[in-house]
Amino acid sequence: MWNTSGFAEGNYTIWAHVEPIPGETDTADNTCVDGWVVITWLGDFDGDVDAWDGIYFVDAFIDYWSA
Numbered sequence: 001m002w003n004t005s006g007f008a009e010g011n012y013t014i015w016a017h018v019e020p021i022p023g024e025t026d027t028a029d030n031t032c033v034d035g036w037v038v039i040t041w042l043g044d045f046d047g048d049v050d051a052w053d054g055i056y057f058v059d060a061f062i063d064y065w066s067a
Contacts, residue, residue, distance in 0.1 A: 011047075012037050012039065013035070014035060015032060043057065
């Protein structure tokens with residue numbers, strides 16, 4: 001679990017590295033890159049925080065209630 005409070009908005013790559021165990025001979029797989037995470041504001045639909053997010057919200061709201 002990653003607490004993102006205090007981090008600036010942006011893209012972050014998630015990875016982990018495990019130190020070799022004494023006597024380990026295969027250390028090629030001790031690092032795992034799992035992808036990236038976008039940190040943004042609540043209500044941001046596409047990671048760029050702009051006026052289009054309001055339009056996306058209104059469109060989704062209309063679609064939901066008109067179905």
